[in-house]
Amino acid sequence: MVKLKKGWEVRILFILALGLAGTLASGDLIIGFIGLGIGIVAAILEKLIVQVSADKLVYSVTGATVGLVVGILFILILKIGISGDSPWSDLLVLIPVALAYVFSVVAVNKGRKLQLISIEEEIGQQWNMPVLVDLSASVDGRVADLSLAGLLPGPFTIPLSVKNSLDEMQKGRNIVKRGRARRATETIQRLEEAVGKSGGLVEFRDFGEGEREKHRILAWLRKEKVCLLTGDTDMADTAEREGIRVIRLSEIGPASREVVLPGDSFVVRIQKKGRTASQGVGFLSDGTMVVVDEAGERVGKETNVTAHTTFRAKGGTMVFGKVAPEGSGDNDHD
Incomplete structure (x- = not known):
């Protein structure tokens, strides 16, 4: 039996529903296949968009909106000097599309430097360091204490596999693993509570599973300049070799001693x-x-x-x- 990756059950049902709706609404099987095609495209777009960081998504949507508005104003100005029978009038509709694309790309590439949308400005230039919390750090629990103390305000990202692993551990028969899973779940809840008070964010992100997940996490950390909080020595060593900033749990205790x-x-x-x-x-x-x-x-x-x-x-x-x-x-x- 083929095992689907988490989340694809809903996507497949959505695709089939669009195909069925197209067939029933028109009575034409071809329209049904078109509905399936639209559903597949929508599922792929959703998968790609989810992988885009929140700030880039905001920048691109804002840029595209500004581009559309500027393009529409540009059309209104040009239509004053162009007659409705002119072959150029049909091409004017491309202007907002082109400007939306240009503005969205510029906003994504320059948004952080220009700080058009800056959380730090809204909360009084509060120190803000994005942190990825892996399974070992979740089980340890000190990340919630650090956040409550204001030392790590976030935002935080937790791999979706951590949540799935904790669910499986809690359902298992191993008492020790159940205890570790319960502690990690409580840590995540405390972290969400602490971050919520400071206006931060805790998000779960799907990086896949197994060795492929490790490579995706490292690539994402490097690309987005996110710090890794971990108690896994091998993971920490690998991340440091790739130039990623790492907070080792083993170093937190000695560093906080009198x-x-x-x-x-x-x-x-x-x-x-x-x-x-x-x-x-x-x-x-x-x-x-x-x-x-x-x-x-x-x-x-x-x-x-x-x-x-x-x-x-x-x-x-x-x-x-x-x-x-x-x-x-x-x-x-x-």
Whole structure:
């Protein structure tokens, strides 16, 4: 049995309905075939138009409308000096069509530079960065928190395959996958709520499926200059090689941690001994590891520490310090 791609069931029904309507209305089978042809053309146009970005669609429609208006005015002016019997009068109808085409192409190519239709102007020049959220980022959930905090106002694009995958996972028997799908669905709902408050947009876009989908996503990101938010290392590496801006979820946590500088003092609970018996190891509230000299015997105690060295790596930050001088207020929690 042939499996149709999602969305084509409705298109086929629409095409058949036009063919049937043409046949029943005229009683002529040829008119029915013409109706089928019109339906096929309409379905192809709909498929192509859906793939066009919203801003380009607005630019082209606006440009075409302006071109038609200018063309009609031009016809009215020319008709004053041309008699109705002139062979040139029949060609005047082509002027609005030609101008509509010219204006739409110019609007699409120059619209962004001219900022004829700028969302940023309407919301007070708000910082706006289009972001594509993949499946891994949806499951992670931090994208909604970032949007709620105003760090990522959007607009956001989510591949349609993500929504389809989540629906399948929720219907499956695997408890872990069902939980991940439920979390991702909640993330998308929170994202739509957060973006709606800032006047942004969350749209689902069909990129196909499988390996073909990956190539289409990368091509679209590169063409539209959209940022990729992902937790997939392979996808992130590939996108960066192609010059696409990437936000890695693995880097969001370390980047948002509190910075500890040499000379800073803080309190940390010593959890265990370090590599040497004289060292003690503790952790800050954000998970940063703290290695404290001369604290090996202070396991279980909250100790005032003064940092003397910080080491930042891709996986996070390590802080090296020493026990603060006596009298700074150690608290014993044995």
